[in-house]
Structures are given as structure tokens and as C-alpha cells.
Amino acid sequence: MKVLIVDSLAMFRAMLRKILENGFFSGTIEAENRKQALIVHHKERPNIVIVDVSSPHTQGLELIGDLLSIDPKARIIVSSNAGQKEKVVEAYQKGARHFLLKPFDQNKVLETVRSSLLNPNMVKSNSL
Numbered sequence: 001m002k003v004l005i006v007d008s009l010a011m012f013r014a015m016l017r018k019i020l021e022n023g024f025f026s027g028t029i030e031a032e033n034r035k036q037a038l039i040v041h042h043k044e045r046p047n048i049v050i051v052d053v054s055s056p057h058t059q060g061l062e063l064i065g066d067l068l069s070i071d072p073k074a075r076i077i078v079s080s081n082a083g084q085k086e087k088v089v090e091a092y093q094k095g096a097r098h099f100l101l102k103p104f105d106q107n108k109v110l111e112t113v114r115s116s117l118l119n120p121n122m123v124k125s126n127s128l
Helices: 010-022 034-044 060-070 085-094 106-118
Strands: 003-006 028-031 048-052 075-080 098-101
Touching: 003 010, 003 034, 010 028, 010 106, 028 034, 034 048, 034 060, 048 060, 048 106, 060 075, 060 085, 075 085, 075 106, 085 098, 098 106
Parallel strands: 003 028, 003 048, 048 075, 075 098
Antiparallel strands: none
């Protein structure tokens, strides 16, 4: 299974990669912005995409629309800092179905990824 992590900060990408690998999810790939993510998504076809929507550099909200136009069944998990409720709501309106709050909690990350795999159309929100 492949998980694409899109975040402008290497620190958060590394945190998610470690959590996923500790949870026996191998095949983690990374991108730091929208452009890289689209290239990697085309090449690797990940099962899940975790997209940061809090950084303007990442262009996460635009990326969600791009991914869903390419693959309407894409499994997208949004990540954000506290206080970004409007961006998370917009991400859900664009088609994201799951949410992770930064800083990441290992159990919530693994639960959310598993839930996304098992129930891709169910909307699930961890509180902001």
C-alpha cells in the first residue's frame, strides 16, 4: 500500500512517515507542494494521500480538487494545525473525507488511515 504525504515542512513529513512505518504501512512517498504531489501521484498511484491544508506553499486545497478530477475515488486525508477550521471545512467540501490534527498522535494517524482504507466514503473528523 502506498501513502503520499504532502506537506511543505520536512519535519511533518518525517513524523508521518515514521508513524506509518511503525504501523506496518510501507511504501510511504513524499511531496512538499502541489506540483510535486501531482507528479508523484501520476507516477506512483498511491492508495491514500495525506494533504496539509494549513500552508499556502503546499496549496493543499487546490491539490484536493486536482486529485479528485484525476481520480474521483481518491482517498484524501487532510492535515492541519489547530485554528484552521475554515480550511478544513473547505477541504471537506472539496471532497476530503478524513482529518488529522497537528501535532500528530500516532494512534489517531493509524486509525484514520485504516478507516480511510476500509470506509473511503465515510466522512470522519477528529475535533479541531
